[in-house]
Amino acid sequence: KNQVEQSPQSLIILEGKNCTLQCNYTVSPFSNLRWYKQDTGRGPVSLTIMTFSENTKSNGRYTATLDADTKQSSLHITASQLSDSASYICVVSAQRAGNMLTFGGGTRLMVKP
Amino acid sequence: EPEVTQTPSHQVTQMGQEVILRCVPISNHLYFYWYRQILGQKVEFLVSFYNNEISEKSEIFDDQFSVERPDGSNFTLKIRSTKLEDSAMYFCASTETGKTEAFFGQGTRLTVV
Numbered sequence: 001k002n003q004v005e006q007s008p009q010s011l012i013i014l015e016g017k018n019c020t021l022q023c024n025y026t027v028s029p030f031s032n033l034r035w036y037k038q039d040t041g042r043g044p045v046s047l048t049i050m051t052f053s054e055n056t057k058s059n060g061r062y063t064a065t066l067d068a069d070t071k072q073s074s075l076h077i078t079a080s081q082l083s084d085s086a087s088y089i090c091v092v093s094a095q096r097a098g099n100m101l102t103f104g105g106g107t108r109l110m111v112k113p
Numbered sequence: 114e115p116e117v118t119q120t121p122s123h124q125v126t127q128m129g130q131e132v133i134l135r136c137v138p139i140s141n142h143l144y145f146y147w148y149r150q151i152l153g154q155k156v157e158f159l160v161s162f163y164n165n166e167i168s169e170k171s172e173i174f175d176d177q178f179s180v181e182r183p184d185g186s187n188f189t190l191k192i193r194s195t196k197l198e199d200s201a202m203y204f205c206a207s208t209e210t211g212k213t214e215a216f217f218g219q220g221t222r223l224t225v226v
Contacts, residue, residue: 032213043117043204043217044156089156093213100169101148101215103156 002027004092004104012110017080021107023073023090031093035064035075038087038106047075047088080111115139117218119205125224126195134190134221136205144208145188146215147180149173149201156204162188195225 004025013019025033032051036044048057048064050073057064061084063076075088087106094100118137126132138145147159161168162180179191188207192199202222206215 034214041202041220041222043206043219045217046214049213091156100158100161100171101146102158103148105155 002092002094002102004090004102006088006090006104006107008107009105010108010110012112013080015080015082015111015113018076018078019080019109021075021077021088021090021109023075023104025071025073025090025092025102025104027092027094027102029095030068030071031095033064033066033073034091034093034101035062035073036089036091038089040086044089044091077109080109082111082113085109085111115216117205117207117216119203119218119221121221122219123222123224125226128197128225129194132192132195132223134192134203134205134223136188136190136218137186138188138205138207139209139216140186141209142207142216143210144168145180145182146206146208147190148204148206148217150204150220151198151201159190159203192223195223197225199223200225 007022034049035047038044050066061078066073087108089106090104091101120135145162150156160170160174177193202220204220205218208215
């Protein structure tokens with residue numbers, strides 16, 4: 001069964017600090033891995049999409065890594081801001097008709113002043 | 114910027130009633146999806162739709178659920194006889210042909226009482 005597990009479940013950091021969120025997946029055959037940001041009560045918004053051949057991808061203060069051999073990914077946030085407070089969800093897509101996405105449970109990040 | 118729009122933002126219905134959740138995908142997108150998120154749980158895949166037919170559906174998407182593209186712009190999810198456990202946030206998403214990124218709407222919060 002396809003699964004995506006994230007850690008930690010929640011995280012509190014001070015404004016300006018860095019943090020790293022982890023994702024492990026067992027989705028096969030693998031197509032791509034995405035990180036989404038979801039504010040409470042809102043739809044997920046894409047941060048990065050990584051394919052099998054990509055190891056690192058940056059989007060502003062967000063840097064995602066992917067190790068397709070160990071089936072692990074991380075999302076690093078640098079110089080955190082109060083507006084970074086949200087859930088960060090790791091989502092993996094399998095190579096199959098329908099392009100179904102498997103969502104992780106998310107890491108709820110709170111940035112405090 | 115084009116976006117996926119969903120209506121209504123919040124729907125309250127009595128158990129056993131039929132509900133129709135509406136979505137307007139981004140205009141040049143041809144792949145459409147419905148996902149749901151029960152409060153405090155992961156986002157779950159319901160169904161994908163392409164070329165006027167269902168591409169893939171999950172175990173959740175039983176006979177109580179149906180999808181339709183009644184015209185060139187709308188994509189609907191119908192729940193025939195709602196149950197208390199159908200209470201959730203329902204997200205519509207769409208993808209452009211040949212692309213991987215899925216764009217999500219803001220969701221419809223369905224409350225079954």
